[in-house]
Amino acid sequence: MAGDKGTEDPGVGGPVRHVPVLLQEVVGALVPTTGQIVVDGTFGAGGYTRALLAGGAEVLAIDRDPTAIAAGQPLIAAAAGRLTLVEGRFSELDAIAAAHHPAGVDGVVLDIGVSSMQIDAAERGFSFQKDGPLDMRMGGAGASAADVVNSLKPGDLARVLGFYGEERQAGRIARAIVARREERPFERTLDLAEVIGRVVGRSPKDKIDPATRSFQALRIFVNDELGELARALVAAERILKPGGQLVVVTFHSLEDRIVKRFLKDRSMQPSGSRHLPDAAVRALTFRAANKAVAASAAEAEDNPRARSAKLRLGTRTDAAPRDDADPIAFADLPTLADLPETGA
Incomplete structure (x- = not known):
């Protein structure tokens, strides 16, 4: 959840420190009763x-x-x-839900990405505006961001920054990081x-910090966020009842692309072509809304x-869930497993 305005929820739980994004739209889609x-899931x-x-x-969080x-x-x-x-992990929400509600659930909501609670805590290492250990692990286990920048080969590091952060100067940044870590590790x-800022620079027209994209890339890579999202969508398909709602809020193009492709894949028949004229008809597991919903101007100004x-938004049909051997194949995006073995 994001934002720093305190609010008072009259329903349950009292003061809320963070402002959830698109709250009214999420509630309107799920219609909780x-x-x-x-x-x-988040x-x-x-x-x-x-x-x-x-x-x-009733909520399973x-x-x-x-x-x-x-x-x-x-x-x-x-x-x-x-x-x-x-x-x-929300990628395991089907197993978690089955343990508590084996008959299925009426709705799933996912708010993808880092929360402002994590960013605000300097010791978590998510923020380039506060000094802290270079960590970024949401769950506290596995390789940290420091491990990544201190060990990945230059080409692999450039790929991580370029793809997950959509950073145009990924190669230059990677070379600068490798040169500096030879003196001392990050x-x-x-x-x-500071190293990234020296490479990228900043013009008066820039609206974001020079380190924004690189830090985003490292956070996504460290937590396998895109793979987690893809697996979560398939998991939601498995546990939603017919008529159940899948609601996903994303914050950048990589996340949104995965959700959009998943819902298209699950709600539309494949089209034939002169090369594949007889595309197999398959059961459709979702009815998907035609367009994404964006925040209102007032909310964007406030948060x-x-x-x-x-x-x-997707509405579950009564078709059986798809048995995908690779739950992220529909996304057509590289994952941690696509990178060569890392090393200095």
Whole structure:
């Protein structure tokens, strides 16, 4: 959840420190009512969960960040038995939901990306504006951002920055990082941001910090965010009841591309061509909304994170879920597994 304005939720849980993006649109798509079961796959500060509980729904909330789970404990008591909070990855939401609701769920909502709680905590290492350890791990396990910048080969590092961050100067940045790490390894966020800033520079027309794209790329890579998203979409397909709603809020083009392609793949028949004139007819598992929903001008002005947000919606049909051998094949995007073996 994003934003720094305090609000008061009259339904459940009292003060809310962060402002959830596209909240009214999410609630309008899910229409939470008594008796419904909704999975909030990215609990964060609990903004969506509070709104769903206020509507009367029962919520199964998931977050891979143990600090979010700890912070959400008071909300469990306030929800009077209608909230279950689980530490885990949203890519595994089908298994998590099946353990609690084997008959399926009525809705799934995902808010993709880093939360402002994580960015605000300098010790988590997500921010290039605050000095902290170069970490960026949402769950605290596995390779950190420092491990990545200190060990990836120059070409692999350039690919990470170029693809996941859409950074045009990825090659120059990668070479600068490799040259500097030969003197001493990177350990702090501001140290890396300073090196990137020297390479990229900044003109008066720039609206973002020179380190923005590179830090985004490292965060996505470290947490396998695109792979997690793709697997979560397939998982949601498995556990949604017929008529159930899948609502996904994304914040940049890579995320939105995956969601858009997934819903197109699941809601439209493949078209034939002169090369493949007899495209196989397949069962369609979703009915998808034609267009993404963007934040209103008022919300974008009030909450800067909402400016790039897009909401996409799919309604589950009664068709059996697809048995995809590779759940991210539809996305046509490279993943961690596509990179060569890393090393100095």
